[in-house]
Amino acid sequence: MRWACILLPQLALDGVLRRCADPDAPRVLVGGSAQRRMLYAVNPSARALGLRRGMALTAAQALAHGFATAAYRPEDEARWHRFLAGWAYGYSSQVSLQFPHALLLEIQGSLGLFGPWPRFEARLREELTALGFRHRIVAAPNPVAARVLANGHDGLAIEGDAPLRRALGQLPIQRAGFTPEVATAFARMGLRTLRQVWALPRDGVARRFPAEVLRHLDALLDERDMALESYRPPDRCELRIELGHEVESSQALLFPLKRLTADLAAFLAGRDGGVQRFVLQLEHGHDARTKVPVGLLTPERDAALLFELARGRLEQVQLPAPVGAIALCADELPPFVPVHRELFDQRPQQAMPWEQLRERLRARLGEDAVHGVQARADHRPECASLSPPEVPVRHEASSPGTAPGARPGWLLAKPVPLRGPMPRLVAGPERIESGWWDGDDVRRDYYLARLASGQDAWVFRPVGGGGFMLHGWFA
Amino acid sequence: MGAVVAIDALLHPQQVWRGRPAMPPAGTQPTGHAGLDAVLPAGGWPEAALSELLIPADGVGELQLLWPALARLSRAGERVVLVAPPYLPFAPAWQQAGVDLRQLQVVHTGTPRDALWATEQCLRSGSCGAVLCWPLGVDDRALRRLQVAAASGRTLAFATRPLAAAIHPSPAALRIAIDAAPAQWRVLKCRGGAAPVQPIPRGA
Secondary structure, eight states, X not given: OOEEEEEXXXXXXHHHHTTSXXXXXXXXXXXXXXXXXXXXXXXXXXXXXXXXXTOBXXXXXXXXXXXXXXXXXXXXXXXXXXXXXXXXXXXXXXXXXXXXXXXXXXXXXXXXXXXXXXXXXXXXXHHHHHHTOOOEEEEESSHXXXXXXXXXXXXXXXXXXXXXXHHHHTSBGGGSSOOHHHHHHHHHTTOOBHHHHHHSOHHHHHHHSOHHHHHHHHHHTXXXXXXXXXXXXXXSEEEEEEEEEEEOSGGGGXXXXXXXXXXXXXXXXXXXXXXXXXXXXXXXXXXXXXXXXXXXXXXXXXXXXXXXXXXXXXXXXXXXXXXXXXXXXXXXXXXXXXXXXXXXXXXXXXXXXXXHHHHHHHHHHOTTSEEEOEEOSOSSHHHHEEOXXXXXXXXXXXXXXXXXXXXXXEEEEEEXXXXXXXXXXXXXXXXXXXXGGGTOOEEEEEEEEEOTXXXXXXXXXXXXXXXXXXXXXXX | OOOXXXXXXXXXXXXXXXXXXXXXXXXXXXXXXXXXXXXXXXXXXXXXXXXXXXXXXSSSSHHHHHHHHHHHHHHTTOOEEEESOSSEEXXXXXXXXXXXXXXXXXXXXXXHHHHHHHHHHHXXXXXXXXXXXXXXXXXXXXXXXXXXXXXXXXXXXXXXXXXXXXXXXXXOSEEEEEETTXXXXXXXXETTSOOOSSOEETXX
């Protein structure tokens, strides 16, 4: 048992349904030429109305009403196919998109990590259901057999040659993966199952049928190796949801946003990466777009966290025009390093790590709302205290620089003239004269002044005259 | 649950009034001022609760009151967050007071409402050792929210407010008024014991 096939019978329809708030409403996909519109796929509640795949749209409208239609787009289907391959890449290093509507995963190497196959399979099913895709999963010793068996089975796991032969032998000829013409020819010869085809002499089959038929028969039984093209995850993530109607409030964008961030998280988990910066694009039609950049200080990939951060940024945006589509684009996907956590945490309940809290504060208050404090060896008070916006700077716990006099705990961002009566000078003067080299030179005499109100102020007088200026409080 | 709870754990928070005053337990959050620790029922700052500092004007010694505790917390690796401070914290002075600057974070907010929100988030997260805020024009309900957040995140919360607010009741576990002249502290309210009548001279 080395390969698993995940068959996605309703890939295009599921791709449409998962962005609808109410997936149980009757809904059909319509394809075909403009003159003859055909139903490409129907969901279960539409099937209950009597609609079938392949029906003309006019016939369907005569039969029932009250179902929603959406256009079938092959490029959307291919996009979802690739998206799911990205998700499956988290479980196997060999994922192939060779067959339409199906993913092939090499699973032998993954069993050690994801447990025995039944547990692994349950996990795959759970995540696919959460992502909103219907599926059938079959495991078999070779990829072609897995794909063919998925036509008629779900949940089958075959190991060994003899069981594979038995399971394949019972397969009806129409479902054995031959082209329709070949399958019809076999049926007209009176052959119903694969076992009967195997019983035919090889040279006879080779003479009557194209070479692919024998090749396919050999590949089914693993007698011929088949080269599969492996999926390679892209280096950037682009997701887009068309809303189908115009949305004017950012509240109504939250549901599609949740889908987008969940998809981004699934993609990142598959790549074992994180995201540090991504852009939300709100498309207004006529090529007008609003870009909402979302930046993080450290790479993250938790779906709930990404949603919350994106939501915080989005809620502050004023929409200039109604939105027709929302897209998410992430270019930088740095490796993800999980935060180191203690096994026995001091604080018990709902403890949120600081990194997460910081992102939450920045999301609402602004990019540079949170910063650290850093001391620098400079005599000028304005330069001695820095507020580095990027916290990860690992500065040493240095001894205080040259701080000869007492320094106040609070510094005014800008000195202001000292009002009121002449204060009592307690200490000083302390001459600070520096900065002639960078054009920001300072020549001041600093005093510790006790005001009438009992406050201790740090005041200075510019050398060469001038009134007292208040620059800090000894709090 | 069925967890065994020691009776001491129930009695120590002193939320139940008992007939005989018990010996105050050794404080786990000493203020660093011996005179103040001696009179406070918790033996220091009340743990996981809001403490209120009432000051007549900026720069009358509110930082000197807080610095020893902040220095101890920051050196123990706990984070100290200032939410919307009225002035810039001047790094050399904080360093001289023993505060590890790597653990010091400043949050700037636009409106007083944002400041309250940020304070509550920091308190509730449980990832900070102490959170300082300067709430402006707040009512009893906002302070109660901060008190509940401090309790649920098990974090020390300090709110610095003007002295004029002393006449209004407050849900804070501890209220200290700072007088500039003479330099002293007055404990207006402390949960778990009677507030000392005598003011405590500063520097004791």
